[in-house]
Amino acid sequence: MIAWLEPQDPFPPLERALGAGTDAPGLLAASRDLTPQRLLLAYRQGIFPWYSEGQPVLWWSTDPRMVLVPQAFKISATFRKTLRRVLREPEWEIRVDDDFIAVMHACANTWREGQQGTWITPDIVAAYGGLHRQGLAHSVETWYRGERVGGLYGVAIGRMFYGESMFAHRTDASKIALAALCAFLGKHGVAMIDCQQETDHLASLGARPISRADFVAHVRGATQLPAIVPWDFDKSVLARWTQAAES
Structure with missing residues (x-):
């Protein structure tokens, strides 16, 4: 019970x-x-x-708990070409917190194979919107030619990030946002992204399961560290991270 x-x-x-x-x-x-x-x-x-x-x-x-170490994010040869195009072409933008609630709605309303309905209820939107107004929840958004085509959102406490949901309206748009998030968090010394539940898709991106005890021990320390301020992003962060991943 x-x-x-x-x-x-x-x-x-x-x-x-x-x-x-x-x-x-x-x-x-x-x-x-x-x-x-x-x-x-x-x-x-x-x-x-x-x-x-x-x-x-x-x-x-x-x-166990599924987590992603930012440096462990898998970049295939094909996706590496995509990232190079994103970095090279001004039509592609990566924005942080442009419209957090819009990203939540997009995650809720994007169709996923095998899924009926959404767990992102109006109460969830309201509660996470409250965290966002406190500077504790953030969105990373992929834009192409002035249109938001993908993104993700999650919660940041200290040097811990808890991923919640992603969406894509264009091929690889959510992966681009995740790569940008990994680059940003890696720059700021965040060692772990919480992915919550174990899935094949998360594993394909480089996430792995760890014991709950190890996860909670990490959370206790990471959430006591200073928060990341400010949350902002430019492509140079992703460029340096991508170059480091290639070396």
Whole structure:
């Protein structure tokens, strides 16, 4: 039985999350409230929300946990050519926080094979929008000829980044945003991006599973470090990162 949380209740110990032999491995608790304050408490402890419209807020702490080390992001020969074109051609832009809420809506509304509906509910948009206004959630956006064609968003606490969702309306547009994020975070000494759940797609990008204990130990230290200020980006950051990856 998972815990039901009232607004004032703390999260239970992570060890109480449902185990691998259950129908919902990693499920820890449920609640009605979803506030920026509750989200910050969750992320600092290695917990994240994931639920569908009509469900209570479901809180998870998976074991293992999928993470991406920025320097481990896989760049295929074909994608390397794409990045060179992005760096060379002014029609391509990479923007940070141009319109955070628009990126969330795009992630929610972009069709994905095998997926019906979205977990990015109006309450999720409102709560993460609150974090964004506090400077704790950010979007990285790929633009082509003045149109937003891809992007991602997530939460940044100290020197820890928690990836939430991506979208692409043009081939490789979300991967371009992820490459830009890896370059930016690597520049600022961020050693790990939380990818939450293990999937083949994330593995193909270089993500790998680690134990929950190792993940939480890293989070405890990384979230105590100074925040990245300001969040801004220019192509030179990606150019230097790409060159380093080639050497």
